[in-house]
Amino acid sequence: MAFRRRRKNEFHLEYHNKKKKITPQIIREVLSWVFYTVVAIVIAAMLVMGFGKSVELVGDSMEPSLYADQYVLVNKVSTYLTGPSRGDIIAFLPNGNTNSHYYVKRVVALPGETVQIIDGALYINGTMxxxxxxxxxxxxxxxxxxxPIKLGADEYFVLGDNRNSSEDSRSANIGVVKESWILGTVWYAYGGEQGSSGIVGSGD
Structure with missing residues (x-):
């Protein structure tokens, strides 16, 4: 009986010691780990939403800068904050049509400018x-x-780099691109049979 009592007392002591190991410091560490994990997940999600939207190119209108069947990543943040700059490649929905695939073209004229094409050359505000x-x-x-086309305060004129094989702002069914139709600025391209991966720069 004494032996059984001793074993029982040892078990309770061991259990009590184990319970004492869960200290406030350990709880704080666990809560801190959970907090930073949640923060990291939120930041990762924001980065994906802001910079990781993927769009597939259709057709050869942006060759040789980009190729058909390549994928491009779109920066939505800079477009939201400052709008596209001249030379940027953007992804947009023509006429805001959500049933359409995204078009990818280069911005050649900005809000407030007057654009015209004369004898195959681009003129902005009357200057070739x-x-x-x-x-x-x-x-x-x-x-x-x-x-001449006078662009409004939120309008952009876009062209494909492969000028003679591109449906862009010259086409009546597309026309000028309103800022609200723009998904974002293309910053990285990858995939496709002909294209190689890499950062996409401005055409300026």
Whole structure:
């Protein structure tokens, strides 16, 4: 009986010592770990939402900068804060049509500017964009930009880099792009049979 009592007392003492190991310091450490884990998950989710939206390219309108079937990551944050800059490549829904796939084109004219295409060359505010003409092919079709187009406070004019194989702001069914239709600025491209992965820079 004495032996059984001793064993029982030892068990209770061991159990009591184990319970004492769960100290306020350990609880604080556990809560701190949980807090930082939640913060990390929230930050990761925000980064994915802001910089990790993936869009697939359709067609060859952005060659040789980007290729069909490549995927691009879109920066939604900078577009929300400052809007696109000239030379940026953007992803947008034409006419805000949510049933359409995203179009990917380069911004060539900004809000408040007047854009026109004359003899295959791009003019902004009446001045021929010489650098544009040196980099890209002469445009065979001016479309609606044959006449001057004055952009509103939230409107952008976009063109594909493959100028003569692109449906862009020259097309009546697309026209100027309103800021509310823009998903964001393209910053990284990957995948596709011809394209290689890499950061996408401005065309300026």
């Amino acid at each position: 964009q010489v650098t544009d003409s040196e980099v890209y092919d002469k445009m065979e079709e001016a479309g609606i930009a044959a006449s």
